[in-house]
Amino acid sequence: MGRSSPFRATIIAPGSFISVISFGGIAQTAGTITADSVTLFASGAIAQTGGNITATNLYATTTADSGGTISLTSATNAIQNVTLSTFDSSFGSPVPADITFVDSIGFTIVPQSGPETGIVTAGTATLQGEAQ
Secondary structure, eight states, rough: OOOOOESSOOEEEEEEEEEEESOOEEEEEEEEEEEEEEEESSSSOEEEOOEEEEEEEOOOOEEEETTTOEEOOOOOOOEEEEEEEEEESSSSSSSSSOOEEEEESSEOOOOTTTOSEEESSOEEEEEEOOOO
Protein backbone atom coordinates (compact mmCIF):
# COMPACT_ATOMS: atom_id res chain seq x y z
CA MET A 1 0.00 0.00 0.00
CA GLY A 2 1.30 3.46 -0.85
CA ARG A 3 1.75 6.40 1.45
CA SER A 4 -0.87 8.96 2.26
CA SER A 5 -1.17 11.92 -0.12
CA PRO A 6 -1.64 15.01 2.08
CA PHE A 7 -2.88 18.31 0.76
CA ARG A 8 -2.91 21.63 2.58
CA ALA A 9 -3.64 24.20 -0.10
CA THR A 10 -6.90 25.95 -0.88
CA ILE A 11 -8.40 24.66 -4.13
CA ILE A 12 -11.31 26.62 -5.58
CA ALA A 13 -13.02 25.58 -8.82
CA PRO A 14 -16.63 26.84 -8.64
CA GLY A 15 -18.94 25.31 -11.25
CA SER A 16 -16.34 22.64 -11.94
CA PHE A 17 -15.14 19.37 -10.42
CA ILE A 18 -12.07 18.27 -8.51
CA SER A 19 -10.82 14.67 -8.40
CA VAL A 20 -8.12 13.41 -6.02
CA ILE A 21 -6.98 9.85 -6.69
CA SER A 22 -4.34 8.10 -4.59
CA PHE A 23 -2.78 4.64 -4.63
CA GLY A 24 -2.35 5.13 -0.88
CA GLY A 25 -4.44 7.28 1.43
CA ILE A 26 -5.68 10.86 1.17
CA ALA A 27 -5.28 13.33 4.05
CA GLN A 28 -6.67 16.86 4.04
CA THR A 29 -4.70 18.67 6.75
CA ALA A 30 -5.61 22.31 6.00
CA GLY A 31 -7.09 24.55 3.33
CA THR A 32 -10.45 24.60 1.60
CA ILE A 33 -11.68 22.53 -1.31
CA THR A 34 -14.52 24.31 -3.16
CA ALA A 35 -16.14 22.89 -6.30
CA ASP A 36 -19.45 21.75 -7.72
CA SER A 37 -18.33 18.11 -7.44
CA VAL A 38 -15.46 16.64 -5.40
CA THR A 39 -14.31 13.05 -5.91
CA LEU A 40 -11.90 11.40 -3.47
CA PHE A 41 -10.74 7.88 -4.43
CA ALA A 42 -8.06 6.05 -2.45
CA SER A 43 -6.68 2.56 -1.98
CA GLY A 44 -6.12 3.50 1.67
CA ALA A 45 -7.90 5.72 4.16
CA ILE A 46 -9.43 9.14 3.48
CA ALA A 47 -8.91 11.48 6.45
CA GLN A 48 -9.60 15.12 7.20
CA THR A 49 -7.64 16.56 10.13
CA GLY A 50 -8.00 20.19 9.08
CA GLY A 51 -9.55 22.39 6.44
CA ASN A 52 -13.00 21.90 4.95
CA ILE A 53 -14.87 20.91 1.81
CA THR A 54 -17.62 23.00 0.18
CA ALA A 55 -19.40 21.24 -2.67
CA THR A 56 -22.74 20.36 -4.18
CA ASN A 57 -21.64 16.73 -4.61
CA LEU A 58 -19.06 14.66 -2.74
CA TYR A 59 -18.08 11.15 -3.80
CA ALA A 60 -15.60 9.43 -1.45
CA THR A 61 -14.56 5.84 -2.06
CA THR A 62 -11.85 3.61 -0.63
CA THR A 63 -10.75 0.26 -2.01
CA ALA A 64 -8.61 -1.61 0.52
CA ASP A 65 -8.89 -5.27 1.49
CA SER A 66 -7.81 -4.41 5.03
CA GLY A 67 -10.41 -1.63 5.19
CA GLY A 68 -9.88 1.99 4.18
CA THR A 69 -11.78 4.24 6.57
CA ILE A 70 -13.42 7.52 5.54
CA SER A 71 -13.20 10.28 8.16
CA LEU A 72 -14.43 13.69 6.96
CA THR A 73 -15.11 15.45 10.23
CA SER A 74 -14.68 19.20 9.80
CA ALA A 75 -17.57 21.04 11.47
CA THR A 76 -17.39 23.55 8.57
CA ASN A 77 -17.88 21.06 5.72
CA ALA A 78 -20.76 22.30 3.56
CA ILE A 79 -21.86 19.53 1.19
CA GLN A 80 -25.34 19.04 -0.25
CA ASN A 81 -25.15 15.47 -1.65
CA VAL A 82 -22.89 12.63 -0.49
CA THR A 83 -21.94 9.15 -1.61
CA LEU A 84 -19.51 7.39 0.76
CA SER A 85 -18.26 3.83 0.13
CA THR A 86 -15.63 1.41 1.47
CA PHE A 87 -14.89 -1.59 -0.78
CA ASP A 88 -12.31 -4.32 -1.15
CA SER A 89 -9.60 -3.93 -3.79
CA SER A 90 -11.73 -5.61 -6.44
CA PHE A 91 -14.54 -3.08 -5.83
CA GLY A 92 -16.82 -6.07 -5.32
CA SER A 93 -17.69 -6.19 -1.61
CA PRO A 94 -18.01 -3.72 1.24
CA VAL A 95 -15.31 -4.03 3.92
CA PRO A 96 -15.49 -3.41 7.68
CA ALA A 97 -14.10 0.12 7.51
CA ASP A 98 -15.80 2.89 9.45
CA ILE A 99 -17.26 5.98 7.81
CA THR A 100 -17.51 9.22 9.79
CA PHE A 101 -18.98 12.31 8.11
CA VAL A 102 -19.80 15.75 9.56
CA ASP A 103 -21.56 18.53 7.65
CA SER A 104 -22.67 22.03 8.67
CA ILE A 105 -25.63 22.55 6.32
CA GLY A 106 -27.45 19.22 6.13
CA PHE A 107 -27.02 16.72 3.32
CA THR A 108 -28.74 14.15 1.16
CA ILE A 109 -27.39 10.62 0.66
CA VAL A 110 -27.32 10.05 -3.10
CA PRO A 111 -26.85 6.62 -4.71
CA GLN A 112 -24.71 6.28 -7.83
CA SER A 113 -24.87 3.61 -10.51
CA GLY A 114 -23.22 0.29 -9.72
CA PRO A 115 -22.26 -0.75 -6.21
CA GLU A 116 -22.10 2.80 -4.78
CA THR A 117 -25.66 2.86 -3.46
CA GLY A 118 -25.29 5.80 -1.06
CA ILE A 119 -23.51 4.84 2.17
CA VAL A 120 -21.75 1.48 1.72
CA THR A 121 -19.63 -0.22 4.39
CA ALA A 122 -19.53 -3.41 6.43
CA GLY A 123 -18.31 -1.22 9.31
CA THR A 124 -20.03 1.53 11.26
CA ALA A 125 -21.30 4.70 9.57
CA THR A 126 -21.63 7.82 11.73
CA LEU A 127 -23.21 10.78 9.94
CA GLN A 128 -23.87 14.20 11.43
CA GLY A 129 -25.41 17.26 9.80
CA GLU A 130 -27.68 20.21 10.43
CA ALA A 131 -31.34 19.81 9.46
CA GLN A 132 -32.25 21.23 6.06
